[in-house]
């Protein structure tokens with residue numbers, strides 16, 4: 001699914017190229033296009049977008065299409081400005097010009113809480129308590145991936161996906177250790193992750209993955225990358241750089257799981273899952289603003305503006 005690339009594009013746009021992302025290295029560039037759109041090319045674009053009138057063409061979509069021609073068909077594109085003008089050419093046929101700027105990235109890679117997770121309040125937490133909270137969430141992610149691997153086995157999922165979930169659980173365990181050590185050094189106590197025992201069928205797991213994995217872990221990857229650059233101390237920056245690399249991989253895993261899950265549920269369930277995912281994407285900016293307000297300034301968490309940009313890109317690709 002090409003939406004994976006959007007996460008990478010936003011990561012790259014956030015400047016995370018300074019963060020090691022393991023196998024998820026991104027190629028990115030800013031671009032400017034200002035080609036003439038000949039009458040013949042305009043006909044191709046109308047066919048591509050199923051339009052009959054040039055006025056129906058969306059400038060961003062045309063810009064993206066033109067950028068991807070050649071060897072960049074899989075690149076993810078965010079258009080930042082676009083002007084499309086159509087007028088009759090010398091032969092009396094409609095033709096035009098387009099001028100657009102944007103960012104593109106070739107990529108891909110993208111906290112997950114277990115179903116039934118019991119939340120703890122973060123009201124007025126200082127840095128030690130906040131780190132302890134993060135460590136607890138990382139421990140919750142260990143449960144989430146371990147339980148998911150067990151369920152996937154029961155549901156006959158591909159062995160590679162199950163293995164990747166087990167690998168992710170191991171990575172989450174190391175995240176819990178890293179952040180737990182930082183929290184304890186600062187004097188905080190890390191509480192264990194807890195959850196209610198609830199029944200989970202494949203549709204519930206698919207819906208949870210679509211939101212907790214595809215949306216929230218993707219945002220987590222981006223958020224960690226930003227903190228890795230801007231946090232107040234080298235120890236925090238190093239810790240979050242490690243998390244950013246792994247979380248990007250977990251988000252990729254979530255989208256790969258999403259593809260498999262959508263093939264296992266009914267048409268109605270699929271529609272409901274997709275709608276819930278869209279709602280989670282739409283809610284991301286508000287979530288980011290709340291996280292940013294709750295987090296200590298020392299972590300330099302990204303604000304709602306970056307989340308808005310990310311959500312727009314994710315929604316376009318979803």
Ligand SMILES: [Fe+2]
Pocket residue numbers: 111138141171172175243247
């Ligand atoms: Fe994690």
Ligand SMILES: [Fe+2]
Pocket residue numbers: 111112141172217246247250
């Ligand atoms: Fe994760």
